[in-house]
Amino acid sequence: MIELEKLTNIPTIDLGEIYLRAVEYEDYKDMFEYGNDPYVTKTLTWKYDEIDDAINSVKNVFLSRPSRLLPSAYAIVYKANNKMIGTCDFHTIDWDLKQGEIGYVINRKYWNKGYMTLCSKALIDFGFNYLELESIIITHDAKNTSSKRVIEKSGFRFVKDFISSKTSNLSKLYQIKKTDYRK
Ligand SMILES: CC(C)(COP(=O)(O)OP(=O)(O)OC[C@H]1O[C@@H](n2cnc3c(N)ncnc32)[C@H](O)[C@@H]1OP(=O)(O)O)[C@@H](O)C(=O)NCCC(=O)NCCS
Secondary structure, X not given: OOOHHHHHOOOOEEOOOEXXXXXXXXXXXXXXHHHOOHHHHOOOOOOOOOHHHHHHHHHHHHOOOHHHOOOOOEEEEEOOOOEEEEEEEEEEEEOOOOEEEEEEEEOHHHOOOOHHHHHHHHHHHHHHHHOOOXXXXXXXXXXXHHHHHHHHHOOOEEEEEXXXXXXXXXXXXXXXXXXXXXX
């Protein structure tokens, strides 16, 4: 386990046209924009119907992370307009196993520019080198072909098919181990 201070004050990561910083309360407005977009949420387990859903999510899902012994979540910011366009983060960590699970979402206007692949690779580096994890897992709905591509391009290996308990859909689990990881 790493210290609470380190979980809370995560480093900013520069990725060229975008950068990653910890999620802030005011992000709820930009989060509502993509969380209310049915194209974005069609294979996800959540969506925001009302602005209050985004406010509750920032407070209870994102800003509460360190108090739940998880690192602060990263917000993805597009530098040219300083807009918060998505999140990528470790939403689950088993500190005994030193294994974390990542998730991500990005505003539809910014899809297919390679941004999430950059973010995913940065999260893997953060997981192994900052959080000192030994393995990282990720899942996607079998129909989510763009997430599958991000996962493959990031260096994850396919582990197994499973049925999601949340959606009852066929889903796929992948893993990357620190021992196999090459930056
Ligand atoms: C999945 C998601 C994060 C991808 O983000 P992104 O920034 O567009 O990803 P990238 O640009 O890095 O890579 C996307 C890849 O998917 C490919 N792709 C896009 N649509 C596709 C489709 N319908 N079929 C197959 N491949 C597709 C792109 O061509 C690209 O691959 P390439 O580099 O080999 O050409 C984004 O679409 C999203 O936020 N979706 C909604 C939320 C979500 O699904 N989150 C993941 C849950 S597991």
